[in-house]
Amino acid sequence: MELEKDLTSKFLSGEMSFAEYSNEWYNIEDEEDVDEASKRNDDGPLLFTEKGMHRRRKYARLPPGLLGLMGEANLRFVRGDKDTAEKMCHEIIKQFPTAPEPYQTLAQIYEQDTEKSLQFSLLAAHLSPPDAEEWLRLAAISKQREDYKQEMICYTQAIADDPHNFDSHVKRMELLDKLENMKYPIQTLHITKLKCYHKIVTSLPASEGETIMKYAKLAVTQYHNNNEMERALAVMSSAYKKCPTLFTLEDLNIFLELLIGQKQFHTCIEIFVANAGVEIEAEIQTVKNAEGDIEEQTNYLNCSIPNSLPIDLKSKLLVCFIHLGAINLVQTLLNDFLCNDVEKAGDLYMDIEEALSSAGHHELAIKLLEPLVKNNSFDLGAVWLKHADCLYMLGRESDAIASFYKVLKHAPQHPDARRKLYSILEKKGRIDEALQMLEQDFKYVVNANLLYEQCLALKKYNKLHKYLEVGEALLSKNFVRFRHQEELNMACMVRCGIELIHNFRTLRGESQYHENDIHFDEDEPFKFTPQQEWDFFLEMLRTACNLKKYFTMQRLTFGAMMSKSLSPHRMDIDFYCLQACLLSNDNHNASRFIREFAQKHPTSRTWNLLNLVINYTDRNTNSKFLSRLFQRDTSNNVIKNLFLGNNFLISGRYLVTLKYYLEYHDKCRDPLSAFLIAVTILVMAAQRTVDKHHNLILQGLAYMETYRNLRKCDQEANYNMGRVYQMLNINNLAIEYYERALACEQVAKCDQHGTIDLTKETAYNLYLLYKDHSPLMARKYLMNYLVI
Structure with a gap:
């Protein structure tokens, strides 16, 4: 009541239209659910329930005091005192806003103001007891004003108040046709043709059987196209409840198919007995279920089927008996069914086989599959797959392998066939052949789940090169393969997704996907x-x-x-x-x-x-980068000198190099800095454009002595001293230091990297020094140190 008072106040103040008001109050969107014929169980008869279209409430009646005031208001209006009558009506509304009488009087008072009169009439009709004629009158006025949404609401309320009036249903559908032709946004009305059909079926009395059947068929067809099988069954159940005698064999076939789809097999049996002339002998036994509760169980003993019963209905009867566990009856009826021509009844063979396989009766299912696979019309991948599965379940693995190969002949990428074939071949020890079954052609749509299983199998059998190839293909589902350096630059700079790369390619006028990209099955649920x-x-x-x-x-x-x-x-x-x-x-x-x-x-x-x-x-780029890098952090100036010195040394700017190395040596005083300074000075001494070569050589040798004194490794220090003298062609000193290096122990030993030893390098340099002037000495070093 509080909600209705609030809504009424907003409507009277102009805060909402009547269309919005009614949408708040009425649950129009669920109108097609008025009949829930689908609510049943497998062991019981059809259950039909109905629920109202809108919220249930009691219509308000004025209390005695206000009822007298309402009578006085009507009397004043009749006498022509409209102002007083209007004030009295507003006083009643103020005290009791949900009574219809004051709104009815106000509608008459504002007879000259069409808009106000209509709004008060709409509110009065809503608050009054059901009156379909009044709603139809208001619909006609709304039609004149071209207020289609309000007109639709009025028709809907008229149908709610008098659902048996077929004319109201027709007018509502005519309005929908008119609006569709006008390209009006129908979705804003929450009413569709399909809802209208459903409402007609559930609303009309059984006496309108032909009309019910007409619209039931229309509704079922659309529900089937929309894959709304539960709603299709609900509307068909409602029609069957009202006029079962009007159901033709074709209608029964559709109805039974819907019931089987919802696993209501007991109901199907009742319909066969009631409408198809099938006679069934059965007994009811009382047994204990797995939980220990007592329950009734129906055992079907015998079945008599008319010869005139169409074969598609016979197949549905067989399916019902299979799911109800009447296997003795099934064996008898199946032999009779197998006499039918496979060419004409092949689809029905498949339906029965599917029911038998789902119930675990594979020995009976194979009897249906053998004729199918021998028929050219059913030489299809789906049929061979069922045949192979059935053979596998029967333990006939060798025959199943041949059938699975037939599946792959028709559907080379079929993931289930490949998966099962791999499993059988692996069990038989044919590993290489089994692994080939998991391979997919990347030119076609690829199944990601099978790709992952292939990875696991390849890893299991240590096929690592193929494992890496397939794993990379699987990761490409979420990874990008860059085409240009610009795409890589974008990925490095921005933490972007694949969509940004695709947009970039579109801007470049390129296709988002390359012809060699792997296309994965979007309907496949596999995801890491x-x-x-x-x-x-x-x-x-x-x-x-x-x-x-x-x-x-x-x-x-x-x-x-x-x-x-x-x-x-x-x-x-x-x-x-x-x-x-x-x-x-x-x-x-x-x-x-x-x-x-x-x-x-x-x-x-x-x-x-x-x-x-x-x-x-590139050296120039490095110099700029290093300068910027070390400007930000002054604590790394020592490292800065070493980096910049190395960079300028390689680029040939020796004076700048020497500056950075000297700064580094002043701060660190380590053997590396002394060695680098010596190398730089000696390289400068070798330049033709430099004066005072001897001074530079002496300075270089002085720093080499400093390096030798600081470096606590005799073999390395002596070897480097020998290299310097060899470069300067002071061979006697070079030989002396090389001999010292040979006499020293190796540089270092490491468990991870092995031994660091300069013996071979030293011996080779001695060989070079002696080979021209003393071949015997050269041969001595060659044979002692360099023979493998």
Whole structure:
């Protein structure tokens, strides 16, 4: 009551139209559900229930005091005192807003104001007891005003008040036809032709049987097209309840098909007995179920079928008996059914076979399948698949293999056939043949679930190269394969999804998908969870690395940057991209990733990787980048001197190099800085454009002595001293230091990397020094140290 008062007040104040008012109050959208004939169970008869179209309420009656005031208002109106009558009506509404009488009087008072009069009449009709004629009158007025939504509401209320009036139904459908021709947005009315058909079937009395059947067929056809089988059954059940004698054999066939689809087999048996002339002998037994409760169970003993009964109805009767467990009857009836021509009744054979297979009676199902597969008209993949499944369930695996191959002949990509064939061949030990069954042609639509199962099988049998190939194909469902460097640049700069790459390709005038892209079955539900996808991605990387498929690693890591589910791991993916680029010698892209790491993670490992990459990339770009990098963090000035010194040394700017190395040596005083300074000075001394070569050589040798004193490794220090003197053609000193290096112990031993030893390098340099002037000495070093 409070809700209705609130709605009425809003309507009177003009805050809502009557269409909005009625939509709030009436549940028009559920109108087609007035008959729920589908509510039944397999063990009982049809159950029919009805529910009202709108909310149930009692119509309000004025209390005695206000009833007298209402009578006085009507008397004043008749005498012509409209103002007083209007005030009295408003006073009644103020005290009791849900009574219809004051609105009826106000509608008459505002007779000259068509709009107000109509609104008061609509409200009065809504608050009054059912009066279909009044709603039809208001519909006619709304029609004149071309207020189609209000007109539709009026027809709907007229039908609700008098559902047996067929004319009201017809007028509503005529209005729908008119609006469809006008291209009016029908969806805003919440009424469709299908709802009208359903309402006619559930509303008209049994005496209008022909009309009921006409609209029931129309409704069932549309429900079937919309795949709304429960609603189709509901409307057909309502029609059958009212006029079962008007059901033709064709109508019964449709009705039984709907009932079988909803597994209402007992109801089907009742209809066969009542309408199809089938005689059934049965007994009811009382048994205990699995829970220990007592229940009744029907045992079907005998069945007599008229010869005139169409074969499609016979097949449906057989299906019902199969699902009801009357297997003795089924065996008898099946032998009779098999006498029918397969060419004409093949589809019915399939229906019965499906019921038998679902109930586990494969020995009977194969009797139906054998004639089908021998008939050319049913030489189809679906038939062979059922045949193969049935043979497999019967334990005839060798015969099942042949049938599964027939399936693949008709449907080469069929995932279920390939999966089952793999299982049988694996069991028989034909592993290579079994693995071939899991392969799919990427030119056609690919099943992702089968692709994943192929990965597991390949890993199980250690076919790692193929495993990596198939795994990469599976990951391509969520990964991107870049076509241009610009796409990779975009992926590196922005954490974007595949859609951004597709939009970029569209802007370039390219197709979003390449002809070689794998097309996955969109209806297939297989999907990795984010954690599963991450684990599988890491496993693919490890496999590619172990197999030294570095370019595959690169494709995988680049593609992973576009996966939305892997976005939480973006930092790890970037590092894997760097590793893949280093392994595949893609220094250009490696430089992109290491630069970002150097800015975010300034550690010793980062500096080593950065130094490794910049040695193979453009020098000018590196100098600018390094200057910007170390300007941000002044704490790394020492490392800055080393990096810039190395960069300028390689580019040939030796004076600038010397400046940075000297600054580094002043702060660190380590053997590396002394050695680098010595190398730089000696290289400068070798330049023709430099004066005072001897001074530079002496300075270089002085720093080499400093390096030898600081370096606590005799073999390395002596070897490098020998190399310097050999470069300067001071061979006697070079030989002396090489001899010392040979007499020293090796540089280092490591369990992981082995032994670091310069003996062979030293001996080879001695061989070069002696070979021209003392071949015997050269041969001595060759035989002692360099023979494998």
